[in-house]
Amino acid sequence: MANVRGGDLSRLRQLNALAAIRALREAGPLTLTALAERTGLSRPSTKEVVDELAGLGWVEEVPPSPGTMGRPARRYRFRADCGHLVGVDIGGHNIRAALSDLDGEILAETRQPVRPDDPLEERLAAIERAVSGCLALSGRAVSDLWLVAAGTTGVVSPEGRVQFSAAIPAWSGLDLAGELARMFPCEVLVENDSRLAALAEARRGAALGARDVVFLHVGRRMGTGLIIDGKVHRGFGAAAGEIVMLPEARWYDAPDHLNACAVVPPGTPEEDAAGFTLAAARDGDPAALAAVGRYVDDLAVGTAAMVLLLDPQVVVLGGGFSRSADVLLGPLRERLERACLRMPEVRASALGDECVVMGAIDYAVDHLDRHLFTPDAGPSLPLPQPAGR
Amino acid sequence: MANVRGGDLSRLRQLNALAAIRALREAGPLTLTALAERTGLSRPSTKEVVDELAGLGWVEEVPPSPGTMGRPARRYRFRADCGHLVGVDIGGHNIRAALSDLDGEILAETRQPVRPDDPLEERLAAIERAVSGCLALSGRAVSDLWLVAAGTTGVVSPEGRVQFSAAIPAWSGLDLAGELARMFPCEVLVENDSRLAALAEARRGAALGARDVVFLHVGRRMGTGLIIDGKVHRGFGAAAGEIVMLPEARWYDAPDHLNACAVVPPGTPEEDAAGFTLAAARDGDPAALAAVGRYVDDLAVGTAAMVLLLDPQVVVLGGGFSRSADVLLGPLRERLERACLRMPEVRASALGDECVVMGAIDYAVDHLDRHLFTPDAGPSLPLPQPAGR
DNA sequence: CTACTAATGAAGCGCTCCTTCGTAAGTGTG
């Protein structure tokens, strides 16, 4: 049982202000009458609340909608642009950054190519370049940032330290949250990239609206992200989703089936091999199809374990190989049908390469919602003084 | 974003009344001053709130604690006895029922032996007998019941229908929630028994305080229950936790290792066989120890899958075989150490056979808390008119 | 019996929301 605190009149006002903000964020610009209806307050009270919020910079008036009967009503909107969020995707070959407003609307995006064996400093510098790029593109200063959320490969500790990363050797052991906190004068969040990808698919992608989602990162490396009851599931030690480590789930070596296919030209670097097999399978090549079959056989084992255990509404196929989702989805569904008690929907990622950045943004938005716009949780309004414009 | 409703003064009073109730439930009898401190209200306001709650029957005065300096303060307590809950455990061989007050404090318990192949009517009658027994023992009438929560083996649909039960043949397809609703004039909840057992262990058993818990039901049949973020995880179609169905998890046939051991006397009925092996293993019999080793080998595979996937704080070993936890825990820990990224605590059930009934009670308490004692969720106070005494 | 301690109860104040009503600012029609 969490909060036992009661409150006085000012608390009631705060509650009503929060309700007004939530209503405006959900339904866009609203007239006083419409807002009063949604919040359940009377019009005069609504007016007072809105005036107060306008004074604080959270809300502003927009021109009335023309062509209506009667006296035109003043309309107000939530100023999603009074603060900004940055999401970063730290991958082996690319650093992506995106800047959004408080509603998670993307305002700018950048990409910085890097190499897996780049030294630590170079990669950190690339992160800084990527974010600076976003700020420049959108005409904002670093002081406009309220929150930076980063997703990275590897196991991330609850405190934001990278415990171990197979994809980025120099990354293991790094206090990523600390480095980012040194870089940016605002709060910093760090999460595992697959978990953020899962969140993005659940919030705006292939699993829109679902509260229980399993995200499969299929590619040269395998990974998973779980959304449970609408929230990212981290686990007690932030190590959830690491089913790849279980030999019996047959995930770790699964991509080898695609690499070892006869259709791959000799001498192809390992990182490009699977692409040939998947392409050939799409064209109907029997050897490639067989290889894909063996790959999906393995993929389905770990996936079935997750589906049986969690009974998600949707399974989303993401990661590099999901570009070949047309080749993979059918066989995967077929095997899951046989193995699962209740067949979930199985869909391809709708966000592709943007998945992790989007997820980082959504994660930041969630954090804000919870800490700023939810009663009984944290300091509540009014905190980060929204800029005067 | 859930609730967008604001509220007026009466809402504030409701919030404060709820805060007072929660404080009293958490900390037992409190004086006005103590309650005022906890709720953050002033003393006069607290008085008014308490008076109102006393009028409604939610709260009552208790004698002041003697031997204090100054004028003795009046003390108040939450009347946990103003409503009652029943939990039922519907197993193959036993029907257990328990009656508790609104705080989940057990007031009476009964057990009715049944047989797996009993006809439907007989089993339903046994449920009714078990509950009547509790009512008689505690001197309550069926009209005092606010909520009945039942746990049953098998897959239970979100609506409370038993989809399939291997342990109780006649049970499959039954609209259990409907049957119970016909039996009792109050709200009825139905859940899978392993999930309720998991909840009990997380609330008052071996995993007390943990928010992410994996409960393993080890016995003649295998099952699991998941507590995620403090709540029972059902999954979208209420089919979560059915990892037994996955051949690769090697759970379904795992008990056979114990049944097939040489130490089991020939002619032993299958349901008693494992007991001999576990007992012999405790005495150090090499053949039995080897059989237990093979059993745990299999058990550990599915368990490792769950631990890797969910990263729980605690894994609880429950079910019939958990009476031999001393024999099982060591080998299981050893195998998990090797397989898992972060080793969870592995503990034996603290509640034993009472696990499911307790869980049913806890589930009912949770339901009440959410619907009655939490702001912004459901009808809120005052609803089921608490009895006058 | 007196001093001290701590809770009680009543009175007065301020804040927030509500309802009501007259006024203002548009559109549509003759």
Add this chain to the structure above:
DNA sequence: CACACTTACGAAGGAGCGCTTCATTAGTAG
């Protein structure tokens, strides 16, 4: 272009809730 109609605005008056203050009461300690 004036009028009726529609819809929103703004001010005024009233009720409910929580706060602070202070005299009073009911105990214990010496």
